[in-house]
Amino acid sequence: MIKLNRVVRPSYLTEDMIKNLTLTFKATGESVWNDERLKAPLRLSSHGKCAYCECSIIEESKYMEVEHFKDKHSYPDDVIQWDNLLPSCKRCNGIKGTHDVLDTPIVNPYLDHPRDHIYYKDYRLKGKTEKGIDTIVAIGLNDYERIAIKRFEIGHAILESISQCEDKILEYETSKKTRTLNKISRFMERILNECQPSAIYAATTATIALNNETFFEVVERMKSIKAWSAECEELFSVAKSIILPTALKA
Ligand SMILES: [Zn+2]
Structure with a gap:
């Protein structure tokens, strides 16, 4: 995992649009984030890699998923909030599932510097902090x-x-x-x-x-x-x- 910098919110995501898409999600469960206008800048900000495990999300078998840092079931109001979205591979998104980041905080590579929480030993990642330990478990980073x-x-x-x-x-x-x-x-x-x-x-x-x-x-x-x-x-x-x-x- 490396530190990432968020790019500016795509212009189509106006406050009104966010409000409407959030309502649509709540009413229908539709994947309102499944929009190339949103996915392209996310992919750009992570150099075309999963924000967690750094695999390529451009390769066919690992196509990109939009990961909700605060999971979409517990926090439906954040479902299309730009700061809550990360580009992720299928594996990491699936394993993290409904992990509650407010209950058990994990590293957000757009906010935290991974090196402050995680260290590397014998090809395995280890936690320097509680947050680091929880990140490795929640994302299965030693799978x-x-x-x-x-x-x-x-x-x-x-x-x-x-x-x-x-x-x-x-x-x-x-x-x-x-x-x-x-x-x-x-x-x-x-x-x-x-x-x-x-x-x-x-x-x-x-x-x-x-x-x-x-x-x-x-x-x-x-x-x-x-x-x-x-x-x-x-x-x-x-x-x-x-x-x-x-x-x-x-
Ligand atoms: Zn991944």
Whole structure:
């Protein structure tokens, strides 16, 4: 989970429209939020990912659902309130179900910074606070089959890429070919692109890469051979902003 910024309320959602749609929902139970004018800006604000688990909600099998932070059954007056809507995958929306966020608060990635409540250990998310613990349970964020295994795969892939980058540096140190130097820069930029807010499971990827000893050795060696580009630096600083702590006290 990463911190998200809400985009402005779509202009069609005027106060009158909100009032009417709320009445329609209460009278008919119709999914009044099922409107592309509302879904598109939500998707944009989450970089096309589920606001909770960071899977892609553009892929066909994980099409986007509009999640009601305060659930629609207990809080029908909030059913079309912009601040109550989150883009979510089917899985997270389904598991959260009618969890009452006023009774048992959970992290709202548009309001809270996940790193204040959640930390990362051994490919699992752990709660730093009561809210963090409740979030992990309410959304099933350690569901092995659907999420934890993805984290493991993605973590393994990024560590493998870091090792490959190290090999390329070794190759350059022997050959001194400028072409290899450029390849190293591009390769590292690709690694760091996987750690950007727009990438799927970015909190995991960024946290694993930026806590890896070899990664920092690679960075230092890249700097010494002048392969650490301005783009690398820029991508690195964004990646740093979304990492989760790796210990309770961090
Ligand atoms: Zn999800």
